[in-house]
Amino acid sequence: MAERTPERLVRLLGLVAYLDRHPGVSVEEVAAHFEVTPQQVLRDVDTLWVSGTPGYWPDDLIDFDADSFDSGVLRLTQSRGMTRALRLGAREAVALVAALRALSESVGDLLEPAEREVIASTLEVLTAATGDAAATMDVQLAVEARPEVVAEARRALRNRRQLALRYVDAADRVSERVVEPWQLLTGDEHSYLQAWCRSARGERLFRLDRILEATQLDQPVTTRPGRSRGETFTPSAEHERVVLELDQRARWVVDQLPVDETTDRPDGGMRVALRVASSAWLRHLLLRVAPYVRAVEPVAVAQEAGAAARAALAAYDAAEG
Structure with a gap:
């Protein structure tokens, strides 16, 4: 792999x-x-x-x-300095202490115990090193919302489960919706729940103080931040399996797409197997990585992409004519 x-x-x-x-x-x-x-x-x-x-x-x-x-x-x-410990000035250290305290307060209970321990131990060392500068600083993220709403939202985030909300918008309209929570955010003067709204079919920010009620559901979260168009694709055995031989310059395919199987080649290239539900999407992918494609299975897929490329070039020629 x-x-x-x-x-x-x-x-x-x-x-x-x-x-x-x-x-x-x-x-x-x-x-x-x-x-x-x-x-x-x-x-x-x-x-x-x-x-x-x-x-x-x-x-x-x-x-x-x-x-x-x-x-x-x-x-x-x-080593070009990569083995030397990072040196922080007093201002940098205090800023880092403030950031770590805010991180601990906002998402601390969503982290694994080992992750919380790392934050706590780092804070202890930095606070001791900065002395009075850190002692005079107090970081508190005010969350203006019902305590039971905040607790349920954090529970759903920790368990990666969907939430049923009763929400009142800026026009004082109450709606009921199911969302897939991603994270809690603090900005301007308010705190928000960033989530995928299933009824709006898009990413939304819900002000926590406007959530009247929140209930964790049994359904898991299936979307991720940055997916602003439709649901996250989940490959399955019923989808067509396509194998691509790619140059190492197309490694982003492995990093960004849900590949089924990947094998490195001695020359740095890759053999990538992935499941495809849309032939149009696959043609688009092949046209994007065309300079780095060595082989495609089945061959008919490459032929379709080639035909699409020729049709596009012919359209340019016709426009120039």
């Missing part, structure tokens, strides 16, 4: 820190530590070797000892 870009970025950052603490480690040992193949470690090193700070001259790049690398050993010679 191919990994997504955020997963690889985390490993790349960890790789620099690991090699700084463990100089002269074999490729196999590094692969075992990060639970990837030796080939993937070598690809990671190739990526880091051309990464660095603006300027991007040799002295600006992360560097490894070439002789050690040729013998299968990784020895970091230039």
Whole structure:
């Protein structure tokens, strides 16, 4: 299975820190530590070797000892400051304390215990380091809403369940609707519930102080923020399975689409299997990634996309004529 870009970025950052603490480690040992193949470690090193700070001259790049690398050993010679602890000024530290306190107060009870512990321990260290500056600061997010409404909204967010609302709008009209809650927000002078409204079929912000009643339902949340057009597509076995051979420059397909199966190729390319419910959507996808497509199964899908491209070019020619 191919990994997504955020997963690889985390490993790349960890790789620099690991090699700084463990100089002269074999490729196999590094692969075992990060639970990837030796080939993937070598690809990671190739990526880091051309990464660095603006300027991007040799002295600006992360560097490894070439002789050690040729013998299968990784020895970091230039980290470009990535292994040094971040230094914060007093103003930056106080701002971070305020942000963490606001985060803890607004969504703390929605986080996993380990995540709450990370926020709490970080706050403790920062507060101690900033001393009086942090002690004189008090962050409180005022939520003007019925306590039972806030509690039910947070419960639904934590359980990822839909909510039934009785809501009064700015024109004093009361409506009943079912929403898929995403998060609680605080802006201007009010707090809001960001959600997908099933009756409006769109993303909406509901002022918490205008929610008269909220009840968690058994149905799970199926949409995500940023999906402003229709429901989130959920692939199933009844949808047509299409396999694409793609160049590495089309990796966004793996990151952004619900793929069924992905396999990395030694040259950096990918074999991607995905379920498709709309032939028009698939043609659009193939036209977007056309320069990076190596093969398509079934072949008829590629032929349809090719026909659509030729028809589009013919339309341009006719317009010019």
